[in-house]
Every structure is written in structure tokens, then in C-alpha cells.
Amino acid sequence: MHELGVVFHIMDSLEKVAEENEVTGISKVVLELGEVSTVIEDYLQNCWKWAARKRALFAEAELVVEKLPAVTWCDDCEKTYPTVAHGKICPYCGSPHTWLLQGNEFNIKEIEVY
Amino acid sequence: MKDVRILEIRQSVFADNDRQAEALRAELREKGVFLLNLMSSPGAGKTTTLMRTIEALGEAFRIGVMEADIDSDVDARTIAQSGAKVIQLHTGGMCHLDAAMTRQGLEGLETGDVELAILENVGNLVCPAEFDTGASRNAMILSVPEGDDKPLKYPLMFSVCDVVLINKIDVLPYFDFDLEKCREYIRMRNPDARVIPICAKTGEGIDAWADWLRAEIRSWRGSMQ
Numbered sequence: 296m297h298e299l300g301v302v303f304h305i306m307d308s309l310e311k312v313a314e315e316n317e318v319t320g321i322s323k324v325v326l327e328l329g330e331v332s333t334v335i336e337d338y339l340q341n342c343w344k345w346a347a348r349k350r351a352l353f354a355e356a357e358l359v360v361e362k363l364p365a366v367t368w369c370d371d372c373e374k375t376y377p378t379v380a381h382g383k384i385c386p387y388c389g390s391p392h393t394w395l396l397q398g399n400e401f402n403i404k405e406i407e408v409y
Numbered sequence: 410m411k412d413v414r415i416l417e418i419r420q421s422v423f424a425d426n427d428r429q430a431e432a433l434r435a436e437l438r439e440k441g442v443f444l445l446n447l448m449s450s451p452g453a454g455k456t457t458t459l460m461r462t463i464e465a466l467g468e469a470f471r472i473g474v475m476e477a478d479i480d481s482d483v484d485a486r487t488i489a490q491s492g493a494k495v496i497q498l499h500t501g502g503m504c505h506l507d508a509a510m511t512r513q514g515l516e517g518l519e520t521g522d523v524e525l526a527i528l529e530n531v532g533n534l535v536c537p538a539e540f541d542t543g544a545s546r547n548a549m550i551l552s553v554p555e556g557d558d559k560p561l562k563y564p565l566m567f568s569v570c571d572v573v574l575i576n577k578i579d580v581l582p583y584f585d586f587d588l589e590k591c592r593e594y595i596r597m598r599n600p601d602a603r604v605i606p607i608c609a610k611t612g613e614g615i616d617a618w619a620d621w622l623r624a625e626i627r628s629w630r631g632s633m634q
Contacts, residue, residue, distance in 0.1 A: 297504045297505055300536070322413055401422045402419065403421075408416055
């Protein structure tokens with residue numbers, strides 16, 4: 296829902312990184328996006344294209360999004376299961392006492408620079 | 410062919426904002442300004458609850474309010490009637506406030522003599538939860554017509570809150586809203602969150618909310634020494 300704001304945040308952070316590393320341009324930005332994070336990849340790509348045109352450092356930067364699967368842990372039967380397929384209720388024992396182990400990440404993994 | 414190299418970044422997209430928020434929180438601590446971040450969906454009753462809060466605590470603390478909206482100043486005009494210091498922030502389409510915008514707002518408010526600064530965040534249960542504003546405490550309002558299942562649908566919002574106000578309890582008889590079920594859903598997401606049922610319109614429950622806030626400000630001040 297806040298893809299554009301997020302894109303600005305990423306670009307702000309990377310401008311600092313570029314300055315510290317004497318980078319003249321960025322050709323690729325790789326993000327890790329959890330399956331159940333609140334960010335939608337298609338919107339993110341569109342916002343990226345729009346914002347990249349306005350900032351010289353990103354004019355040629357391709358955005359690559361690597362998806363991380365969402366995994367939930369059940370406190371009662373101590374098993375893990377895929378979050379998207381089963382949601383909050385454990386498919387093995389029916390317990391609602393479950394927690395997201397992984398899947399809401401949103402990280403800048405690496406960038407390709409010149 | 411350009412000579413390319415890879416830089417490993419390995420940081421959360423929110424890391425930069427989190428750092429700014431920590432810095433702001435530390436500064437506010439030094440100045441003795443308690444910042445409350447108030448969040449909810451649009452129409453849950455943030456402004457009405459705020460009016461009641463100012464009524465209840467306006468004598469004990471010098472209060473400053475920052476109204477964040479995409480556009481308009483209707484909320485700021487309403488709050489100005491209470492006599493509290495108020496500033497309207499326009500996010501210009503952005504769905505949340507981040508730490509840098511909060512800092513600008515506080516500067517506009519001239520926090521010199523303000524003891525309790527309240528940020529009325531943009532009405533939205535998704536984005537404000539992701540961005541730490543630097544607040545001392547986070548509060549959210551869930552109103553009865555929205556339904557008791559919201560903690561299941563917007564888990565992050567409920568997990569970042571120190572207190573959840575359940576507003577509009579005067580209309581409970583007309584809605585399929587199960588207060589106990591709602592408490593249970595909130596507990597599942599955040600066992601530490603305090604839940605206070607209120608009705609900002611009639612004033613019911615406002616005392617309990619004001620007591621909670623007063624106690625939090627005291628303990629925050631106490632932990633400074």
C-alpha cells in the first residue's frame with residue numbers, strides 16, 4: 296500500500312551507500328521480499344520505474360525482487376507449515392497459537408554498481 | 410562494458426527510518442517531550458478521542474497536537490477549538506508518517522513548552538505500523554463498526570501498539586462485535602497490549618484511558634533519571 300514511500304526510502308538509503316563507496320551509477324538493486332509482507336511486487340516495480348527516472352543514480356537501475364516464502368510455527372504441536380496455504384490455524388492440530396517465523400521481511404540484499 | 414561490482418547491503422528497507430526514529434526518541438527524552446503516536450483506520454474516532462483526551466489531561470500537561478492527513482485541515486480546526494496547540498501536516502498523498510516527517514512536525518509545533526505531543530497519524534491500519542515515528546508510546550483505536558476480527562486481518566498494527574482503545578461501545582448492541590473475542594484476538598497478536606473500551610462521544614471509559622496515559626507518562630519520566 297505504501298510502495299512509493301518505500302521506494303523513496305530505498306533510494307535515500309542507497310544514495311548514502313553510493314556516496315560512501317564512490318559509486319557513479321547503479322545497474323541493479325536486489326531486494327528480498329517476504330511472501331506476506333505488506334508490499335506488492337507489481338506496484339513496487341511501477342513505483343520504482345517512476346521514481347528512477349527522477350534520480351540520476353537510478354536511471355539505469357533494474358529492480359530484482361527475490362521472494363521469501365512465509366512459514367508459520369505452531370506452539371502446540373511444534374511444527375512449521377506454509378502460511379499462505381493455511382493462515383493462522385495449524386493444519387496439523389487445529390491450534391490458533393501460531394506465529395510467523397519468516398515471511399514479512401523486506402530487505403535490500405545487494406546492489407550492482409559501476 | 411562497464412566495470413561492475415556487487416555491494417552487499419543486507420539491511421532492512423526500514424533500517425534507515427528506524428535509526429532516525431531512535432535518534433528522535435532520544436532527543437525527545439532529553440527535552441522531556443512525551444510523544445504519543447495515535448493510529449486507526451479512517452473514521453474510527455481519533456479526533457473525537459483526542460478532544461476528550463485534551464479535556465481530561467489539558468490541565469495536567471501542556472499538550473501539542475500534530476494532525477497528519479493527505480489533505481485538508483478540518484481535524485486541526487476541530488482540535489484548535491480545545492485550546493491545545495495544533496499543527497496540520499499534509500503528507501501529500503503518502504499513506505503514513507515516517508520519523509523525518511514527525512521531526513519536521515515537532516519543529517513546526519515548537520515543542521519548547523510542550524510536555525505531551527500527540528501525533529494523529531494518517532487513517533490507515535497498514536502503513537503507519539511499518540514506520541516507527543520515534544514515539545514514546547503507540548496507541549490505536551479500533552471502533553465497533555469495523556468488526557472484532559481486525560486484529561487477525563491487520564496483525565502488524567496490533568503488534569506494535571502499547572494500548573488499543575475500542576471506541577464507539579455505545580453501539581455494541583447493534584453490531585455483531587464480540588468484545589471478549591476481540592480481546593482474545595489482540596492477545597494472540599500482542600499479549601502486552603492494554604485494551605480499554607471507550608465511547609469518545611459520551612465520554613465512557615475516557616477516565617481509564619486518561620489514567621493509563623498519565624501513568625505511562627509518569628513511568629517514562631521516572632525512567633529518565
